[in-house]
Amino acid sequence: KVTLDGPKATSLPRVKFRAATDLEVARIRGRWERMEIAYVRKRYPALADRYIEQTRRTLHRVYDRGERDPQLLAELGLTEIDAGNPDGAREFLEAAVLANAPRPRAYFELARLRFQAVPGSAEPATKLTAAETQRILAPLLASRLIEPPLSDAYALMGEIWARSVVPPTNAELAILNEGARLFPTVPVVMLRTIYCNAANGQPAKALALIDTAVRLTRDPAMRKRFENLRDELPALKP
Secondary structure, eight states: OOOOOOOOOOOOOOOOOOOOOHHHHHHHHHHHHHHHHHHHHHHOGGGHHHHHHHHHHHHHHHHTTTOOOHHHHHHHHHHHHHTTOHHHHHHHHHHHHHTTOSOHHHHHHHHHHHHHTSTTTTSTTOOBOHHHHHHHHHHHHHHTTSSSOOHHHHHHHHHHHHHBSSOOOHHHHHHHHHHHHHOTTOHHHHHHHHHHHHHTTOHHHHHHHHHHHHHHOOOHHHHHHHHHHHHHOGGGOO
């Protein structure tokens, strides 16, 4: 017979319940209503505007009374993004990020809007100045401190650094490599990280990322593209 002495049982903490505040109700309901927009737009497009307006009413009910909670601001901005109104989203997202809202997508969407506001940003040949680069990257870098990480944020970082007139530092390149480590099965993240490493004096890292991508990519066409990078990128040729 074996007797094991375990830890003594402790009493569970007593949970105190309270009624949700108007702000909390608006945030929770507004988020769920916003998430319904994409679903309704895809299946019942004629009803999408009705859902957008309902979400706005829910959130603005407290915003118009003076509430400026960071999460509320983020929901307002993301609602306008999902509604296809980026101009209306900008003010809310700027305020949400300034207030350190714990919503990583708000940071990504703000960075994307800042990028799109750069003249000629839709043209791949357009280069970003050092000031433009830092302004766009600022919310993306801040988003790394918030869970969960977003593959879209790392993909956008890769595009910004690839188009900047100022090359990334080793520390900045390490951040991009962090994205490849977190999202090794996301082709756009891997591609942009490979290109940035190859273009900035890190051919060994680029080759290692290619090997990882080839091993983990399930799409045959995408796997072939990764394999071809060894011949396409001059920096990787012996």
